[in-house]
Amino acid sequence: DASDTEKGTYPHFMLKEIDEQPIVMRNIIREYQNEKGELKLDKDIRKAMEKADRIYIIAAGTSYHAGLVGKEFLEKLSNIPVEVHVASEFSYNMPLLSEKPLFIFISQSGETADSRAVLVKIKELGHPALTLTNVPGSTLSREANYTLPLHAGPEIAVASTKAYTAQIAVLAVLAVDTARVKGIKLDFDPLQELAIVANAMEVITNQKEELEQLARDYFATTRNAFYIGRSTDYHVAQEAALKLKEISYIQAEGFAGGELKHGTIALIEDGTPVIALTTQENVNYSIRGNVQEVVARGAHALIISSKGLEQDEDAFVLPPVHELLTPLVSVIPMQLLAYYAALHRDCDVDKPRNLAKSVTVE
Ligand code: G6P
16 A cells, blocks of 8 residues: 555565555556546646646656656647756746746655745746645645645655656646547547556566666676666656666766767776667667667666567566556666665665755755
8 A cells, every 4th residue: 555654564665665656556547537437637727738838847856857758748648838847947047938838846745945936936927837746735736726646655765766657647647638628539548558557567566586686787886877768768767867876876877869979978988887778669779779889889788678679688678558658667677776776785775865855945
């Protein structure tokens, strides 16, 4: 049950929270449907979404990474242009706003001061705000016009896991709901697809031994690591690198596969771990080209692919889910790799140095 605040038999909250992700997906499916099995959303939120000519997503850390994935849903499914901004940067370089902007704040805690500063500012300008948060009643939830709860249950480990996947799932629900309200025909039922995702997540969380071994092989002694992906996979690569940095203190970077050659490839040495993600058919060929480029310079490459796109050399194959929702499954091995890397390096998994669960100062 994801509402528990005890570790139970788990050695760390992070591992427990990783394992809870299938339950959280099922909670979201239940909470966002009516008795007839249709999507259920507050009618004022529907109106606000319908009215918006552009969405500005504001967030920090892992929530920002969820926003990058959410932009794809909102643009591809509900046909609204979306900008995603790091909260702490937004105020310095506020973009030209559209005529009818809607601000979406994504925040696990609902207390992040950088995000709140933006909320205060845009309210002064008279713009509407919707907060996606795991803590209804939190500051960002109270001060925004609307709230969408994540239903992830308390997240205690500093490194965010189940809140990230909950944010992405709720953004998918919101995008499809908006498409329906706008009369856009879609061949995509998010509730059905999330049920498939929940099962796929379970398949992966049952492969811990395999992932622990990979973490040992790739991260036991390394000082740095690179995650690469293209398109959607690039966003997950950024989140994967953040997870590894946060809890194992390995210097890590998530890169767009095609951008590596414009500088970063200079850092590849004999044995440098490069983790490549490939879950989208249209990038499968090119990301594998990037893997060859780094392997030719000595990189220790680990390829994680979706079923159907896999090749013999791939170390880990993800169960198939709808192509739009692959971040929900591809992030799970990334979380587990980071977890085991931290464990084997004797790091304090749940309370990494210098970090706080929610940052209430700007
Ligand atoms: C802190 C946490 C991160 C989190 C970020 C944003 O830095 O350590 O894990 O992603 O804040 O938090 P929020 O609660 O706004 O999602």
